[in-house]
Amino acid sequence: MMQQVDVIIVGAGPAGMSAALAAHQVGYSLILLEKSMPGGKLNTYQTLEGFPGYEHVSAQQFGLDLYDALTKKDIQTTYGDVQSIEKKGDRFIVTADTGTYQSFAVIMATGTKEKPLTIPGAEALFGQGVSYCAACDGGFFKDKDVAVIGSDLHAMEEAIFLANICHHIYVLIPQPGLAPKNWLVKLNQLANVTIIEGATPLQVMGQDAVTGLRYQTVIHGEQDILLDGIFPILGWVPNFQPLQAFQTLLDQDGFGLANREGVSKIPGLFIIGDLQAKALRRVKNVISQGQLVVKELANVIKR
Numbered sequence: 001m002m003q004q005v006d007v008i009i010v011g012a013g014p015a016g017m018s019a020a021l022a023a024h025q026v027g028y029s030l031i032l033l034e035k036s037m038p039g040g041k042l043n044t045y046q047t048l049e050g051f052p053g054y055e056h057v058s059a060q061q062f063g064l065d066l067y068d069a070l071t072k073k074d075i076q077t078t079y080g081d082v083q084s085i086e087k088k089g090d091r092f093i094v095t096a097d098t099g100t101y102q103s104f105a106v107i108m109a110t111g112t113k114e115k116p117l118t119i120p121g122a123e124a125l126f127g128q129g130v131s132y133c134a135a136c137d138g139g140f141f142k143d144k145d146v147a148v149i150g151s152d153l154h155a156m157e158e159a160i161f162l163a164n165i166c167h168h169i170y171v172l173i174p175q176p177g178l179a180p181k182n183w184l185v186k187l188n189q190l191a192n193v194t195i196i197e198g199a200t201p202l203q204v205m206g207q208d209a210v211t212g213l214r215y216q217t218v219i220h221g222e223q224d225i226l227l228d229g230i231f232p233i234l235g236w237v238p239n240f241q242p243l244q245a246f247q248t249l250l251d252q253d254g255f256g257l258a259n260r261e262g263v264s265k266i267p268g269l270f271i272i273g274d275l276q277a278k279a280l281r282r283v284k285n286v287i288s289q290g291q292l293v294v295k296e297l298a299n300v301i302k303r
């Protein structure tokens with residue numbers, strides 16, 4: 001028989017874990033579904049900045065502490081990659097690859113994922129030299145040559161992080177206007193960094209593993225560099241797939257439309273955290289939303 005609870009929370013990043021803690025505190029029965037590792041983005045970078053009262057705390061440790069708070073209250077995280085959500089009467093049917101669940105409310109907290117590099121070879125060599133996370137995979141490229149492709153602050157941060165591990169870093173900046181000047185200065189001072197401004201990546205080279213990258217610039221035309229790894233750091237796209245049946249809840253880029261408390265146009269379906277359009281994408285904000293949304297559950301969970 002299908003398991004029925006008051007609320008299903010999709011995604012155990014800081015937003016989802018915060019909502020689970022608050023929902024449990026009020027006494028709602030819940031299922032917290034996570035397709036990967038609890039902690040979400042906190043697992044992908046080193047230092048959590050800007051959380052009041054905590055100076056330069058380890059992001060991963062912060063995620064573990066949140067998870068620890070859940071386990072101390074016997075709140076389980078259920079493994080499941082949520083594929084779809086349907087509404088039938090006043091119930092939601094949530095289908096994951098591991099099972100199907102039913103609830104009166106759903107809180108979507110699936111966050112965002114890295115914008116993929118879509119040039120030939122990039123998808124085929126993902127995990128074979130192409131990586132979207134320097135903190136997770138940088139260690140595999142110790143003393144090797146890698147490229148970072150990206151134009152914004154995050155790309156510059158990843159390049160500096162990798163410069164401490166790798167032999168040489170090529171930083172390809174497709175849109176030089178977006179790159180923060182002070183970070184460019186920092187990168188330029190590193191002996192093992194080459195910056196290539198205005199470079200458009202064309203092809204990831206290699207059969208079973210990355211061997212290089214073809215790119216072009218207006219001045220020098222097409223060029224090849226020999227590489228062991230490539231880190232495309234191109235921004236973020238929303239994890240909206242489970243909301244496919246609710247197209248009116250998505251903006252043109254696939255971010256979820258809801259108010260500050262997570263209330264969407266579909267009664268009982270809430271959207272919080274980085275998945276939300278115009279969200280303030282900081283941990284303190286998404287944690288606060290996880291608490292706020294639970295106050296709204298009383299409007300749809302009738303006992």
Ligand SMILES: Cc1cc2nc3c(=O)[nH]c(=O)nc-3n(C[C@H](O)[C@H](O)[C@H](O)COP(=O)(O)OP(=O)(O)OC[C@H]3O[C@@H](n4cnc5c(N)ncnc54)[C@H](O)[C@@H]3O)c2cc1C
Pocket residue numbers: 010011012013014015016033034035036037038039040041042044045047048049050051080081082083109110111112154239241242272273274275280281282283284286
């Ligand atoms: C490199 C980087 C550095 C950052 N630095 C800081 C910082 O210093 N300070 C700060 O305040 N903020 C920082 N942030 C932002 C902060 O980490 C995010 O705002 C926050 O993690 C968003 O939380 P979330 O729970 O909404 O989403 P996420 O953390 O993205 O978590 C979403 C979770 O949902 C899961 N999920 C996705 N789809 C499904 C599905 N279909 N089924 C089940 N589970 C699913 C994912 O696996 C993930 O665990 C940084 C972000 C990045 C990327």
